[in-house]
Amino acid sequence: MIAELEIHPRVSRALARGEPVIALESTIIAHGLPRPTNVETALAAEAAAKEAGAVAATVGVIAGRLHVGLEPEQIEHLGAASGIWKASRRDLPWVLTRGLDAATTVSGTMLAARLAGIAVFATGGIGGVHRGASTTFDVSADLQELARTPVLVVSAGAKAILDLPKTLEALETLGVPVVGYRTSRFPAFYSADSGLSLAMRAETPGELAGMFRAQRRLGLEQGLLAANPIPREAEIPRAEMESHLTRAQEALEREGIEGQGVSPFLLGKVLEYSAGRSLEANVALLLNNVRLACAVAAELSD
Numbered sequence: 001m002i003a004e005l006e007i008h009p010r011v012s013r014a015l016a017r018g019e020p021v022i023a024l025e026s027t028i029i030a031h032g033l034p035r036p037t038n039v040e041t042a043l044a045a046e047a048a049a050k051e052a053g054a055v056a057a058t059v060g061v062i063a064g065r066l067h068v069g070l071e072p073e074q075i076e077h078l079g080a081a082s083g084i085w086k087a088s089r090r091d092l093p094w095v096l097t098r099g100l101d102a103a104t105t106v107s108g109t110m111l112a113a114r115l116a117g118i119a120v121f122a123t124g125g126i127g128g129v130h131r132g133a134s135t136t137f138d139v140s141a142d143l144q145e146l147a148r149t150p151v152l153v154v155s156a157g158a159k160a161i162l163d164l165p166k167t168l169e170a171l172e173t174l175g176v177p178v179v180g181y182r183t184s185r186f187p188a189f190y191s192a193d194s195g196l197s198l199a200m201r202a203e204t205p206g207e208l209a210g211m212f213r214a215q216r217r218l219g220l221e222q223g224l225l226a227a228n229p230i231p232r233e234a235e236i237p238r239a240e241m242e243s244h245l246t247r248a249q250e251a252l253e254r255e256g257i258e259g260q261g262v263s264p265f266l267l268g269k270v271l272e273y274s275a276g277r278s279l280e281a282n283v284a285l286l287l288n289n290v291r292l293a294c295a296v297a298a299e300l301s302d
Helices: 009-016 027-032 037-051 072-080 092-098 106-116 141-148 164-173 205-217 238-255 259-273 277-301
Strands: 005-007 021-024 055-062 065-068 085-087 102-104 120-122 152-155 178-181 200-202 224-227
Touching: 005 009, 005 106, 009 021, 009 055, 021 037, 021 106, 021 277, 027 037, 027 072, 027 085, 027 102, 027 259, 037 055, 037 072, 037 277, 055 072, 055 092, 055 106, 065 092, 065 106, 085 092, 092 102, 102 106, 106 120, 106 141, 120 277, 141 164, 152 205, 152 277, 164 178, 178 205, 200 205, 205 224, 205 277, 238 259, 259 277
Parallel strands: 005 065, 021 055, 021 120, 085 102, 120 152, 152 224, 178 200, 178 224
Antiparallel strands: 055 065, 055 102
């Protein structure tokens, strides 16, 4: 029993009954989306899971306790308060012992999901190898987490601000299967097609669940990344997005932003340059991922 881990009763009941449960991250609430869209989107994600017949467990740290399943007022707090920590695996011991509030990243949420016994996690896009990483060595902890934590992650690929070819190469090196959902191309977050091919493809949630079960039977520690493209009606064409990303990267270099501030800065610039379209796309792809995650969780619960 982990003293700092608090699993919400609705999540505990669903897990005990073998009902479908999915995990959701909270970095999107505190650091990923502007107010009030951040809280509205988090609540909409939970509502979409409920509509799909699953229980959503949004993960976050409140006053030094790791919550798997948050109340609406706790989500509101993470979306409105200042000084909310951004917690990956590395940061969790710090924020727990200090009694801090924190939003969990993909890696932090995966770890919490495993501790709670949740097999499926829906996010927008994973972190990966940043552009210019050959100089900065800026590589997200999400990749290592996928290599050692057996959770099935549904995402719209990796964040478009990243070096996507190097991110895919790193995932291959780490032994993490990347499975395109009804696609043979790696999604580019805001765009359905990055131009990069995928070797593995699944046509149904049952196929994704079957592959995840096969990993567990083989005793593999890796997770599984289900790459679910943004709906076509919501995507931003890749050429247009690359133009925004180039401008954002140039602004980043001028400002000298480093570390955990890189992703929020770049995403903010993309929001500015796209005149708000990136925000609409972000919300659409997240809800699309939630629906697929619920379908996979239902297959696993069966």
